[in-house]
Amino acid sequence: MITAERKPMEEIMGYVEPCQRILLVGCNECVTVCAAGGRKEVGLLSSALQMAFMKSGKVLQVKELTLERQCDPEYVEELVREIDGVDAVLSMACGCGVQEIARRFRDKPVFPAVNTSFMGASERQGVWAERCQGCGNCVLGLTGGICPIARCSKRLLNGPCGGSTGGKCEISPDVDCAWHLIWERMKALGMEKSYEQVMPARDWRTSRDGGPRKIVREDLAL
Amino acid sequence: MGNRISSSLSNRVLVVGGGMGGIKTALDLAEAGRDVVLVDKAYSIGGFMTQLDRTFPTNNCDLCTISPFLSESGRNLHIELLTMTQVTEVKGEAGNFTVSLHTRPSFIDVSRCTACGACLKAFPECVRFTPGLDHRAPTCMRYPQATPNAYSIDIKKCSDIEALVKVCPAGAIIPDDVDRNRSLAVGAIVLSTGAELFNPDVLTDFGSGMYSNVITGYDYERILSASGPTGGILVRPSDGKAPKTIAWIQCVGSRGARPPYVSYCSSVCCMYAIKEAVVTKERFGDGIEATLFYMDMRTSGKDYELYYQRAKDEYGIHFVRSRPHTVEEIPETGDLSITYATTQSSSLEREVFDMVVLSTGFRVSPDVVALAGELGIELNRHNYAKTSSFDPVATSRPGIYVCGLFEAPKDIPETMVQASAAAHRASTNLTVSPKKEKDSEAFPPEKDVRGLDPRIGIFVCDCGNNIGGVIDVDEVVKYARGLPGVVSSERIGYGCGRDALSRIVSEIKAHDLNRVVIGGCSPRSHETLFQDTVRRAGLNKYLLEIANIRDQDTWVHADRPGDALDKAKDLIRMAACSVALTHPLKGHTVPVNKSVLVVGGGVTGMNAALGLADQGLKVFLVEKSNALGGVSTQLRRTLEGEDVRAYMETLIQETLHHDNIQVMTNAMIVDHSGMSGLFKTGLQVGPRWQYRQIEHGVAILATGAVPNRPKQYLLDEHEAVMTQLDLEGVIEDAPERVRGWRRVVMIQCVGSRTKENPNCSRICCQAAVKNALRILELNPEALITVLYRDMRTYGFQEDAFREARSRGVIFERYDVDDTPDVRGQGDEVTVLFKELILQRELELTADCLVLSTGLIADDEVTEELSMIFRLPRTTDGYFLEDHVKLRPVDLPVPGFFVAGTAHSPKTIRESVAQAHAVVARAMTVLAKDTMDLGAAVARVDADRCAACLICVRACPFGVPFINAEGYSEIDPAKCHGCGVCAAECPAKAIQLMEYEDDQIMAKLYGLLERVK
């Protein structure tokens, strides 16, 4: 899941400062699940913005709407009914959603209300942690199901650096040493032997370094 | 408890007496599915409590607390109510009595009378008297909520019967009504005949009946009562002036040596006098001087001591320890002069008061004595029903039980306890009556309100003076009329009264209302009543909002009536905004597990367990120590001389061998889940902590209290110092030691009524008297001195106190600020104290010093259980009951009950009564096959749900799950209705029924509408 968190109010207020009417759009997918931009957060932000401006005597009109998914054009199309007369759209979706709205409505400014953070898993209620960097060439099969690219601070592919202590990464005692986890897992799975095979330098083209990526399923994309 | 009945021919129970006790017995029986016939010789039920203004220690208005009971008893289909009826004869035996009843004519067809009052207006003379001070032509209803809700005619006083018949629009007057006799088969009989108050007119010294400003406490209640003769205004009878100085004189007719005095203590007068004084100060301002003349202040009930201290310290009521000599009227003014002596001065004092209130106690009425004779039950020397400590509500005749004042003088909570206890004892071995189809009979079909615009009806109570005395109710009514969606707005007096309720029903029908707002007291107490009312009018019961304009407005803002009025409008507006958004809901039900968890294997726990087991229920009796018995195993005899040890042995054996009881010793409760009807509790059992979980429908806490053992007066340091409990053992096991004693000193209130433990331990005074008498039996030469603060030998215990004094036991009072000093001296101890009459230091050397240390809550245990079961406690560590007076053994968590010393310190007799009472209370839950969980459950809107799992993780009970369709599902039968999921749902896909977001917002918007 893509995780995100609300931007500081000051930044959001800076964006909508010149507007009289805005359309505040949430998304019922990832940002709902990570409690950053679902219906509830839309309501909260709407209320907060109105109050923030009311204080200085300005009436900001906010239309609230939460789409099923902001990264699909069909859902974004629903905005057609609402968008007239608003000065800008404030999106609480991830960057995909913001861009989808920007693509569809060329003449409307679109502002992000959240910072899109990472692809992660929820460790428990209210805690999300990075798990995947979308490098496009998965090595999890070799590393016991724990990703050294997303979870090692140095993206080391051949084992822990000399800085790990007690299973924790040198950058912070709150961060698990990914290689420590990998090693424990490999031991549990009886994969110790395979550790000593040197993992060669990677081809990062599958990652973002090969330019923006695209997946095309010929069978589906008529 | 020997009188168990093997078979029964009739399963019906006859309850004689429609006071609070009788009503409670009848309701408990009826709720548990038993048929009851409730008879009262008066023309409406309610007894004393309906006549009182407010009751201690919460100063609640009595009518408000009693009225749900009254109306429920009138509505319950298991209860047949017969007024103006008396029992004339009882034949047969337990399980198969034949009772003859005689009903006097009321000349009114109760089923047709609408209580319109037309007859009263036209013929005020042909009515009966109203008790108390009423010197007007009385209304014929004794109080506004009278049950049955009908008038009664005294046909003999009527001059023109024909005209009277015509004046009634309902045609309810039957001039040729006659006496009727009826014979009835019943299985058991409960006597709740109450007592009368002593009439002080026969005394010459206090001027009652001679001086008009000398009145009884009961008269004073009527003056304070909003429905009383003065409409709740404090005036004195002689000249209608507001009195400025009022004196109360205690023990009038009680605690005396010669008739017309009785020797026993009436138990309730100290508290009611304090209450009257406090209410007077509260209602009529600080300008009034209140003085109480008393002998011993007997505030030994739960938290009563605190009430007494507050009266003294906060309300500034004067307490004078003295029995006044005479009261004389000053003829010119009508004022009264009291002559009295105090310990502080040798001469007589004289003080003048505007008004004198005599605290008179209870007497059994001659009618009741006659009835007892007819029934063949034994009475004690004071004409109260004779019972045993070990079965306190059973009379000498099997199958006939007693509760309330006829058993002994007592206050309301104790009466309620005995009433429930009697309900249990009477129903043991009676079969359950066939089910009645309540819904189909009582309720019309629900009207479909979907899609209709709100038509809101607003009903505002004045609750006597409680609301009406602070704000202008009519203005609220007028204001409400202008609110959106409101089509009718009315003032309804006591909203919980019968007439008001039926008016609500007819208004709903008349105006085609589809939403209702009641402005009145807290929904916590009356919501169910009003829900039933709207349901009777054909509306779903959830189309109702209650605005709490009493408990949370007029009661707390009485000092600012203007603001209180504004707030009442706010609260009504909020409710009206919210009610417009309500929609019909359906309650959920689950099956009830018919087993019971009883925690604590002392005398209370065992009695409760046996009672329940005898009713055919499976009982798990859990005891944390390795054996049954508890503190009572250390007791040897009761004050009355009964053998506690033998009783305990029988009780333990019966408990261990009862087929329906599973005893678990060395058992510790560790976890708990579920809700009333389906609890699950985890225990570690046995010396090696085996873990097991048991499922049960209700839980009874009988965890007891612990004997206090404060490190004071050389206790546990000097051989000669012991507690009363220790002394019991010495008397029984080492009588030779007792025979050797020359002098014994006892100190009362050790570790009680102190700063650290402000409450009274209740049991110590009688224990001291009991042990003093037993010492004298063994060693008549022993010199015994009891150092006390107030001797609290309430009820018949007073006889023993009197006997102790007559046999030479010396009672010396000491002051709390000047406690005795104890020093060891070889085998003996020296006790130094200040003798108060002559104000001199005395020194006594004793072979034995006995400390009355009483009981304290088992803090660690009650704390732990309160955490596991989520129950509240009092500040001194006892479990806090749901309602001090009306639900004294019910805990606030539904399905939980408390009994015995886990509730507060008490004697075995009182503990057993509570044990029997909880059985009846538990039966009201367990008699049902299903449990109504209400409608407050979370509901998921599948279209909105993002299946984010937040509800799954947030739910404290693990109820939501993501179903096969991929959205969250919440089983209404498991949902506890807290709403956490609804608040956390990021997609706003969950709503908690009854508390939906738009309803809450509507309330907010309603509140903030005027903010602009």
Place this chain on the structure above:
Amino acid sequence: MANRFEPVIAAFCCHYCSYTAADMAGSMRLSYPPNVHIIRVPCSGKVDAIHIMKAFEKGADGVYVAGCLEGDCHFKNGNVRAGRRVEYVKKLLDEIGIGGERLEMITMSAGMGELFARTASDFTEKIRKEGPNPVKSLPGAAVRSAAG
């Protein structure tokens, strides 16, 4: 004082503890300022952040959420959740310049009528000092879309 500022305060009270405490304050006849208006909820954990925000948006000068004592929640930990949520909203209020101190979480048991009354008085005094909610006296402007 003639022109004293009388704040409007909304108090969300849980049925089992604080609402009961409020009733208790009533039966004890403890007087407290009438500014506090109670909205009953089954559990303080039911109080949504948006309820609190809307209260301020509509002009409440102060809001408090009153739940059971820690460890006493009838629903295990609804009060703890409510406390966290209140902290979150306080921060948000600070961010938009309304002032987080206008919002509090308070806990009490059913028996604490006196604490209820004292809390009501203290909180009213506190908000009186804070002065009126700055968004008050301006018409609100939320337009809710049907699809929202």
Place this chain on the structure above:
Amino acid sequence: MSFRKRLLAGEFVVLAEMDTPKGVDISDLINNARRIKGSVDAVVVPDMDKDVMRISALGGGVLMQQQGLEAIIRVCFRDRNRVALQGEILSAHVLGIQNLIVVPGEDVSFGDHIETKAVNDLDEIGLLKAIQSLEDGIDMAGFELKGAPSFTVGCTVAPYTDEEEMKREIAFAEKKIAAGAEFLIAPPVYDVAWFAKFVEGARTLGVPIIPTVFLLKSVGIARYISINEPSAHLPEDLVTRIRKSSDRTGECVKIAGETIRSLKGLSQGVQIDALGWEHLIPAILEQAEV
């Protein structure tokens, strides 16, 4: 790695006690087994422990192995004579059980069948020797077996109140070791310093010592132990600590975890007795950081 291997390699082993149900509904047992799988090295299945009739250790042990957990079953001479015991032990081997703990049964008066007769045909030493003999291919009557079983065998140390009793227990343990016991299960530890004395005294025994860590669960239980079981050496501080905590269960879990943590380096493992709250074992281990 198997329990035996870890034990031999000197690694810290974590064992969990898993009570079998009284009755045939094994769903709780299985669910708990699934929950703790992977977080403990082996589970110890008591044999009608606490003298309560229930599914026998062998039955429970086999169920645990079916769930993929390594089982250590207790054998107790209270309820069976030497014939039954030997038969049971052979069955255990063929059903895949590799570890046994010889325990003395408590007196029958503690249990739920107080009217029963205790067998006590053998004693601890006798039973240990019998196992040794079976492993050598000979039964107690001297007959040769067709195929001999093999086990890792442990024994228990009874609670000791003072150093005198402790010495006696150590001396007795020495005999049990001589009779074939390869590791010791020590009584519950609440005061690690007190247990350290035992370790010190038992150093000469030369076998791994695995103390029990008991999940206290509530103030009531802690209080009861502190009053009634002087051998437990349960410090008053612990009772107060649980009492002061607003989350008592959590505090008890924390205490158990801390005890385990401080036993690392002192003992060669722990046997966790969660008293029916096996679902909390992962939380305890998280606190214990093992």
Place this chain on the structure above:
Amino acid sequence: MKTDSRLEKVLKTGGLAVTSECGPPRGAVPEKIREKAAMLKGYVDAINVTDNQTAVVRMSSLAACIFIRQMGLSAILQMVARDRNRIAMQSDILGAYSHGVDTMLCLSGDHPKFGDHPMAANVYDIDSVQMVQMVKQMRDEGTFQGGGDIENPPKMYIGAAANPFADPFELRVPRLAKKVTAGVDFIQTQCVYNLDKFERWMAQIRERGLHEKVHILAGITPMKSAGMARYMKNRVPGMDVPDELVNRMAGVPKEKQGAEGLTIAVESIERLKEVKGLSGFHIMAIEWEEKVPEIVERAGLLPRPEV
């Protein structure tokens, strides 16, 4: 001989090699480097030059190496994977070798979080093992990572670091083995204070015969004070300082703690000399280069062989 590296030659003699290091200045003047290098002349076989150590910006390792070379001393170019992608690395290696820098040490590098540019992007195109592989490929196969041939490939003597004390301990030897597989020639270890543990590590290395495939130089860092000892123990990730050492430092008066630190370093070297399979010492006297000659001398490592 794979290369012309002086270090390789010393190691081939079978005697104990001695290296030291110097950190380049945070400025554009070379004097400091010259001073430090001059101090070490004749006492060590080669001088490591750190590469933006602890992620703090300094003069580039490559430039500093060139100055050292110009003084006729042997320099070891340290290179971290943090700051450069493989293109920059290979180009720097070519440049270095062209200046006669023929020995290098391949490292992962400290995380920027600890340095003066915590906001900097973290490259990690390849890790240290892959870097060893890359340098070896350049040297032995004469090809770039992209596959192209190198005209006159750089003959680098390849080193890497090892930390015998980091967790998980059981992975420390396999990790070294991995670097050996990748083609490393020599190893310089993290500072050794816990000698027992180091000996255990070496024993495991010998068990696997790794000491025959790679030369291991034990890292030695003299402690200036008890404060430093405590800091190293508690704050530096992957450092194992036994309590008795901290106590020993703390047990002497403050003014004598420096001397005690040097003595400990000397004692350590003397004890480790006896460890089979150890090929020398890497003395890292952080900001205390002037004491290196004293240590080398007192430890009996003089004279350095002429090769």
